[in-house]
Amino acid sequence: MLSRKITSDSHGQDSSYFLGWEAYEKNSYHEVENPSGIIQMGLAENQLSFDLLESWLAENPEAIGLKRTSGESLFKDLALFQDYHGLSAFKNELVEFMSKIRGNKVKFDANKLVLTAGATSANETLMFCLADPGDAFLLPIPYYPGFDRDLKWRTGVEIVPIKCSSSNGFRITSCALEEAYLQAQDQGLKVKGVLVTNPSNPLGTTLTPDEIDLLIDFAIEKEAHIVSDEIYSGTVFDSPSFVSIAEAIKDRNLESSDVFSRVHIVYSLSKDLGVPGFRVGMIYSNDEQVVSAATKMSSFGLVSSQTQYMFSQLFADKKFTAKYMKENLKRLRKRKEIIVSGLKSAGIKCLKSNACLFVWVDMRNLLSSNSFDAEMELWKRIVYEVGLNVSPGSSCHCSEPGWFRMCFANMSEETLHVALQRLKAFAETLIKSKQQQQFGLSFSRTRSLTRWVFQLASDHDHRETDR
Amino acid sequence: MRLLSRKASCNTHGQDSSYFLGWQEYEKNPYDEVKNPKGIIQMGLAENQLSFHLLESWLAKNPDAAGFKRDGKSIFRELALFQDYHGLPAFKQALVDFMSEIRGNKVTFDPNHIVLTAGATSANETLMFCLAEPGEAFLLPTPYYPGFDRDLKWRTGVEIVPIHCTSSNGFQITEAALNQAFEEAENRNLRVKGVLVTNPSNPLGTTMTSNEHNLLVSFIEAKKIHLISDEIYSGTVFTSPGFVSVMEILKNRNYDKFSEVWKRVHVVYSLSKDLGLPGFRVGAIYSNDEMVVAAATKMSSFGLVSSQTQYLLSAMLSDRNFTKKYISENQKRLKKRHGMLVSGLQKAGVSCLKSNAGLFCWVDMRHLLRSNTFEAEMELWKKIVYDVKLNISPGSSCHCTEPGWFRVCFANMSEETLELAMQRLKSFVTEYNRINNSNKESSAKNSRRRSLTKWVFRLSFDGADRQPEER
Numbered sequence: 050m051l052s053r054k055i056t057s058d059s060h061g062q063d064s065s066y067f068l069g070w071e072a073y074e075k076n077s078y079h080e081v082e083n084p085s086g087i088i089q090m091g092l093a094e095n096q097l098s099f100d101l102l103e104s105w106l107a108e109n110p111e112a113i114g115l116k117r118t119s120g121e122s123l124f125k126d127l128a129l130f131q132d133y134h135g136l137s138a139f140k141n142e143l144v145e146f147m148s149k150i151r152g153n154k155v156k157f158d159a160n161k162l163v164l165t166a167g168a169t170s171a172n173e174t175l176m177f178c179l180a181d182p183g184d185a186f187l188l189p190i191p192y193y194p195g196f197d198r199d200l201k202w203r204t205g206v207e208i209v210p211i212k213c214s215s216s217n218g219f220r221i222t223s224c225a226l227e228e229a230y231l232q233a234q235d236q237g238l239k240v241k242g243v244l245v246t247n248p249s250n251p252l253g254t255t256l257t258p259d260e261i262d263l264l265i266d267f268a269i270e271k272e273a274h275i276v277s278d279e280i281y282s283g284t285v286f287d288s289p290s291f292v293s294i295a296e297a298i299k300d301r302n303l304e305s306s307d308v309f310s311r312v313h314i315v316y317s318l319s320k321d322l323g324v325p326g327f328r329v330g331m332i333y334s335n336d337e338q339v340v341s342a343a344t345k346m347s348s349f350g351l352v353s354s355q356t357q358y359m360f361s362q363l364f365a366d367k368k369f370t371a372k373y374m375k376e377n378l379k380r381l382r383k384r385k386e387i388i389v390s391g392l393k394s395a396g397i398k399c400l401k402s403n404a405c406l407f408v409w410v411d412m413r414n415l416l417s418s419n420s421f422d423a424e425m426e427l428w429k430r431i432v433y434e435v436g437l438n439v440s441p442g443s444s445c446h447c448s449e450p451g452w453f454r455m456c457f458a459n460m461s462e463e464t465l466h467v468a469l470q471r472l473k474a475f476a477e478t479l480i481k482s483k484q485q486q487q488f489g490l491s492f493s494r495t496r497s498l499t500r501w502v503f504q505l506a507s508d509h510d511h512r513e514t515d516r
Numbered sequence: 517m518r519l520l521s522r523k524a525s526c527n528t529h530g531q532d533s534s535y536f537l538g539w540q541e542y543e544k545n546p547y548d549e550v551k552n553p554k555g556i557i558q559m560g561l562a563e564n565q566l567s568f569h570l571l572e573s574w575l576a577k578n579p580d581a582a583g584f585k586r587d588g589k590s591i592f593r594e595l596a597l598f599q600d601y602h603g604l605p606a607f608k609q610a611l612v613d614f615m616s617e618i619r620g621n622k623v624t625f626d627p628n629h630i631v632l633t634a635g636a637t638s639a640n641e642t643l644m645f646c647l648a649e650p651g652e653a654f655l656l657p658t659p660y661y662p663g664f665d666r667d668l669k670w671r672t673g674v675e676i677v678p679i680h681c682t683s684s685n686g687f688q689i690t691e692a693a694l695n696q697a698f699e700e701a702e703n704r705n706l707r708v709k710g711v712l713v714t715n716p717s718n719p720l721g722t723t724m725t726s727n728e729h730n731l732l733v734s735f736i737e738a739k740k741i742h743l744i745s746d747e748i749y750s751g752t753v754f755t756s757p758g759f760v761s762v763m764e765i766l767k768n769r770n771y772d773k774f775s776e777v778w779k780r781v782h783v784v785y786s787l788s789k790d791l792g793l794p795g796f797r798v799g800a801i802y803s804n805d806e807m808v809v810a811a812a813t814k815m816s817s818f819g820l821v822s823s824q825t826q827y828l829l830s831a832m833l834s835d836r837n838f839t840k841k842y843i844s845e846n847q848k849r850l851k852k853r854h855g856m857l858v859s860g861l862q863k864a865g866v867s868c869l870k871s872n873a874g875l876f877c878w879v880d881m882r883h884l885l886r887s888n889t890f891e892a893e894m895e896l897w898k899k900i901v902y903d904v905k906l907n908i909s910p911g912s913s914c915h916c917t918e919p920g921w922f923r924v925c926f927a928n929m930s931e932e933t934l935e936l937a938m939q940r941l942k943s944f945v946t947e948y949n950r951i952n953n954s955n956k957e958s959s960a961k962n963s964r965r966r967s968l969t970k971w972v973f974r975l976s977f978d979g980a981d982r983q984p985e986e987r
Contacts, residue, residue, distance in 0.1 A: 051807060053649060055810075094597055099596065102596070103592050103593070106584070106592065113824075114583070115582055122572055125565070128796065129563055129565070129795055130795040131635075131788075131794040131795045131797070166819045166822075167817075170819060177521060177524070178520060178524040179520060179521055181522055181523075182650075199817075203818075319599075323597070324597075325596070326596050326597055326598040328634075328820050338525070342520070345666070349634070349637060350818055352822070353795070353796050353824065353825040354795030354797075355822065355825050356822045356825065
């Protein structure tokens with residue numbers, strides 16, 4: 050009666066990533082109304098710079114008033130504008146903005162840009178364009194859980210993981226790439242390309258020039274595509290600086306070679322500008338046929354002309370965008386420092402990162418055993434007892450248990466401090482109880498001691514939050 | 517190794533069809549009253565441009581709606597972050613109320629059963645993904661909207677098998693045609709998953725009769741298949757018979773959520789035609805099947821409606837005084853325009869299918885064909901596009917089984933432009949008749965006649981540009 054697509058669960062939405070979200074929905078933290086609720090740290094939103102956007106809008110009402118600066122009505126033109134080539138004024142501004150993010154080291158051509166309803170749509174569309182059902186793309190793990198749905202569900206494309214490990218900071222190695230390729234072949238899958246997120250979700254790191262070179266070499270050797278999802282490119286708040294795949298191709302003088310047309314970039318305004326609700330994504334491709342097919346496919350997810358117009362005006366204000374980018378990065382860096390030091394004081398480390406809206410946290414020492422079952426156990430405790438919705442590494446297909454993604458840009462500073470305090474209390478208790486276990490204290494006394502200690506720590510929570 | 521997917525390298529997107537080619541010609545030489553009075557008049561685009569200033573004046577009186585404000589307070593942040601694929605609850609409520617109003621409140625819709633999508637284009641494709649596997653088929657009555665070839669088939673791998681409708685009965689669906697289509701599918705080894713109809717019909721401009729509806733419901737019940745009713749033009753029904761939604765039919769036949777067939781009926785809607793807002797990408801799937809709603813909701817991630825737009829329209833459609841006034845005024849204007857086109861065609865000796873809805877007429881130009889063939893239809897179409905300079909849609913692009921029918925839009929231009937178009941057409945037909953008649957008279961002095969004809973033809977064209985006829 051219904052298609053296999055909907056009766057199966059390959060949309061991936063039963064994963065813990067979404068379950069934690071549901072738990073949060075039922076018991077959401079609120080500073081006043083529900084101070085013991087769950088704090089959302091699983092949502093990679095950028096809420097730090099709205100005031101800048103809002104004040105710009107207040108100063109530039111024509112951008113949303115659907116009137117031109119001359120006062121003429123624009124409404125009719127926009128209402129009728131459904132051209133899948135997109136509003137040229139908007140695309141011209143976007144390519145300039147993308148260039149600026151990359152320090153103007155590369156230039157983009159508006160004719161190679163295809164607008165889509167969010168990066169979600171862009172990624173799926175690229176799969177439809179580059180691969181047939183049963184083909185595969187290689188993705189370094191850990192990766193964004195949404196990819197299981199976005200890349201595979203309706204397209205029939207497979208994902209084969211490139212195994213990265215903490216031994217080298219989760220960097221892609223040529224060994225891992227080759228192994229993934231062979232694994233795909235063993236499974237009878239034709240590898241069409243590799244897809245990376247740079248800066249990485251969930252790692253929060255930018256790809257090194259070495260990693261990028263590896264990918265390019267791979268793409269050349271295997272005649273494969275590279276899809277570089279650069280959705281977080283505007284959140285690189287620390288060195289090393291961001292190197293886009295476009296820049297790397299240019300630096301290697303590959304613009305006239307075959308591989309050039311096999312490099313595709315995905316971007317969106319959801320993270321840099323913090324506007325996921327407006328559904329502004331895009332594909333940038335050097336292959337005319339891809340651009341042409343993707344443009345037609347974008348019919349299934351066009352960007353509202355109302356939204357295109359508003360942003361075309363915003364980005365045209367160069368002074369504002371420069372100010373915005375600078376200030377946004379400053380605020381992200383500050384928040385990241387708060388979370389890193391907060392974790393540190395809880396005896397918790399995280400991967401050294403320079404970008405994005407989250408940190409990749411190492412809680413391996415809090416696991417009861419080096420297993421994914423233990424990771425799930427720990428995760429449930431963090432969600433339900435500590436009251437923090439974080440994303441367990443397993444939901445990101447991490448090959449090592451004990452890593453968690455924690456977001457820091459989707460809440461107020463105060464809330465972040467509350468979260469860190471809770472975590473500190475929890476970690477201290479856990480570590481202490483582990484230490485006590487090591488000393489061989491009687492089991493029941495340990496349990497009661499642990500509970501009593503834990504409770505005290507929780508009370509502490511409500512009474513004093515230190516900064 | 518093939519570098520790109522088959523989808524990207526083939527042409528099942530259907531965009532090489534004449535429907536799109538005519539559009540391209542228009543783009544190269546578009547009519548403008550002042551700047552390009554000899555240009556091609558666009559009559560191939562089913563847009564509703566008649567009621568914009570009703571919308572504009574509402575917007576002027578309600579600046580908060582586009583200004584990200586609710587009761588004077590900024591909700592920019594809330595909207596900027598709102599990406600919940602369940603959609604803005606206020607908007608879904610306003611939308612189902614609007615849909616109900618269009619149906620004379622004879623049916624009500626549950627906002628929990630509606631899924632928002634970026635346009636009906638996205639809605640239709642999503643429904644295919646939900647209801648059919650690659651290689652399975654849906655039956656569609658011909659003629660149908662050319663875009664369906666892309667929307668229903670391209671990325672989904674679903675096939676379309678036509679239900680042949682003819683002018684002998686005003687292109688209505690018959691039981692025989694339905695059965696024939698089902699058989700054809702079987703012969704092609706295609707498993708039929710359902711029937712998809714557009715009601716009111718594009719390109720016919722007619723509402724579905726109760727007879728046809730009952731046929732369809734009985735058919736899908738017997739075959740245990742789905743029925744999708746694309747009701748995108750439901751708000752454009754400007755005269756009797758009134759609009760009857762498939763949901764009303766189910767209700768009248770006492771089907772409810774306990775009937776098996778209930779879950780297999782789905783409605784598609786959009787604000788692109790009734791409100792004339794194709795640029796804002798607002799479409800919807802309405803399904804009685806919770807599983808379809810759940811899956812379509814997740815799939816809508818690939819084409820969500822901008823929250824900025826959801827909010828604007830939730831405010832507008834919640835204003836019931838406004839919507840009531842809008843629906844009525846819009847229909848009035850459509851009726852008037854339709855009347856203008858029909859009488860203009862009549863004056864040119866051209867008739868069209870009697871219609872009561874839509875933004876176009878289904879025009880009968882069979883008598884202008886050189887022969888009863890699709891080649892002749894293409895020949896005629898090219899003359900109309902390149903010589904008469906009207907971009908209209910040939911019936912073959914809509915998969916019509918009979919040559920000679922054309923879809924001509926009337927709501928996407930000013931009254932003056934429509935009159936000019938009618939004038940051009942009249943001149944063309946007059947000249948055509950004259951040529952035909954003189955050819956019939958004798959075959960003597962062919963060359964002289966040909967030069968005379970050319971001279972006459974040119975004169976009448978100059979006439980068309982200089983003096984528009986009376987109203």
